[in-house]
Amino acid sequence: MSRNDNGGDKEARRPLLSGNHLDPTELDSDEGEVIFDRRSSAISDESGGSATKRLTYEEAVEEAGFGLFHWLLLAVCGWANASDAVEILCVSFLLPTARCDLLLSSSDMGLLTASIFLGMMVGGYMWGYLADQRGRRKVLVVSLTVNGLFGGLASAAPWFWLFLLLRFISGIGVGGSIPVIFSYFSEFMPRLKRGAMISALATFWMAGNILAAGLAWLVIPRTWARFSLGTLDFQSWRLFVVLCSVPSTSSAVLFKLLMPESPKFLMEAGRGEEAIRVFRLMFELNMKGTGNAFPEFALRTNSKPGGETRETASGDAKRKHL
Template sequence: MSGNNYTPEERAGLLVNCDVEDEEAIFDAQERKPQNKDGTSYEDAIEATGSGRYHIMLLLICGWAVSSDAIETLSLSFILPSATCDMKLSAPMKGWLNAGMFVGMLFGGYVWGSLADKYGRRSVLIFSLIINGLAGLASSFAQTYWLFLLCRLVSGIGVGGSSPVIFTYYSEFQSKTRRGGMVSALATFWMCGNIIAAGLAWVVIVYIKINFHLSDFSYSNWRLYLALCTLPSLTSVLVFLLMPESPKYLLLTGKEQDSLLVLQKIFMANNKNSCLEDYGVNSIYLYDGDADEQKKMLAAKKCPSNFKQNVLAILRLTVELFQKPLLHNTCVLLLISFSLSFGFYSLWMWFPEIFDRIEKYGGSVCSPGKSHNTSNTSVTECLPPNNNIFFDGFLTAASNLPGNIFTIFLMDKIGRKLLLASSMVISGISVFTILLISDRISNLIVSCIFGGISVIGWNALNVLSLELFPTKIRSTGLGIQSASIRIGAISGNLIFGILVDANCSVPLVMVSCLLIFGGLMALRLPDMTGRDIL
């Protein structure tokens, strides 16, 4: 069948799950009417669905997936003090563990993001979440350092794919009038994941006593903690199996009827007392630029796909990002992403270690007390972690809350660019004070200030990135940006791991300077507040 000739049963089935795989059963591109302006634009159609139950449900579902990425990424920082004795970890080895996760995210962000532009957001999201969860679970059983590092790298591949695709998927359900606030609301779930990771570490590692040994196999409370941290990603898979594909992606790939059915489903969920006829949208159209890209995508789908063609398709999408008119924005976004990631993750992944050192040895992180032996950095002294570090980690994670609330209500009023620039500059200045800290309370206060301010920059960057990349290459663009973020995180963690025992003032100064530089670069981006996205 073609066109709109659905039976009532088929139409009901599509309303439940509009991710229809058989193109010919929905449309034939040559039989559909050409793109014109007689229907309703996508932006007007999504605006007409309103805001209500469906968007709340979507926020919670996507938010849980974002939390799972945060938990999997940040959980490693909470187990390092405990795993030091079990795996005889030195500071450089810890740096490689932190960096290994981001190496996987670097690869996964690019590949999965590009595949999401070719095969759809939902299916790619599901597969990346599966890899994330299973590899994270396997790492809890790894007995050797190198196997543990490999598992965390594979888990990073999953996180690197799901993280940008979740935001792409979610943003394409939002209208321009509420996009900034809603994406900011989604970004707050990273904070929720951070709090869950810190709180779970506080409960499991401190209060649950497990120390199982059998020959060369051991299982302790920090391993149980890692296993529990995989539950959010694995449960997210089950939920996304019931969700439809992004309506904007469906429209771009020629499935206008599928896209319209998703929009109708959203309208009916948001307006329980209305009839479907009240929606008033019978056909939808794309911008001219997207319509041209749609023809290319439909032509490509008619050709058989193989590995070589998939690689070429990914490269084609990548090259387009570095051509005018996208070249300037792409380069500036990559520089900002690297700077913010280098600064944020260099400190955030090492905060528990910093807390632990100050608790054990006194002094400051760069000038520890006399009981700390810095003459041998190959093996960190095997002492059990102080329980206070997990409580401090929990408070530091919770410090993101004010910044997240601030961006939810003011992102569409103040503007993304101003928030991004000011947040990064203030964060950079605050890092200098860490060099002067010599007690736990002062370190905790500065850490909370850094967390509360820097999260504003992350939220603003998330919104700007989604708005500056066109729909046809949005996941690819976010994947490239994700790669820049991972390179920054890898560089920061390796440099911090190498220099933390030798001359830790150097990486702290680098962090501060890069954050200020990134904030100034943000002034070169356009502000997309209240504007249509392509």
């Protein structure tokens, strides 16, 4: 083959994109894998002009980078994961003390231990469906609130059956937050960081175990934590139940005030402009201090759930498409 032929072949295989941002570049492989790098910012259209990049969800996540946003996300989601562990272990630590106060038999204690898991089984189906229909963030806020609110109310239950019912409802909240936390968290993660970050999130469960044990050691044996509240003899184990509800309640507040909706859910729901704002937030926090500007790109989203694909553009690119 001549030199000119080689040159022509190289020219034909030159990447379509050039610049400083995400770009699909085909590499030789048996599977024809497409690798995305950050060397281009626009696609050349057929007329020789410059058109906006059209990104899928995975490509847009890569474009947003990895950094401060993801560490903040790990802290908030990790605290929520730890709060679920605290709520589940709460009953195990209070049973020896509450047994006398609530006049519990051996079968009562077994039923009380199982109540939160029965609630989790019921809640898992309900919250999973709602997370796909209404959004991950909304479900996390509500399920964590249910967990913390009814877990705290259980501290004032004067008799066994009411305490059992409130713990069951608290378990319904736990059944929503545990699976949705991991789904929500993973949908912000770049592909190469996803496995390691999910493993890091799982370690907060053990931190919750340690927190529950520490609270039990500090509170339950203390005589100063006993007082009368009307007709209710508020003993130390009841204060322990209240304290165990604080992590869930505070997690709900953090998600409500600080965390955005999952961009994957927004794109699947056809809410491309909101997804663009989330990617912008991720980019600005991750690239803070670097001087990099948020790139122009369009998202391939659904016009409605289960509908046909359409494109939503960011920044100046949106005005070009209009």
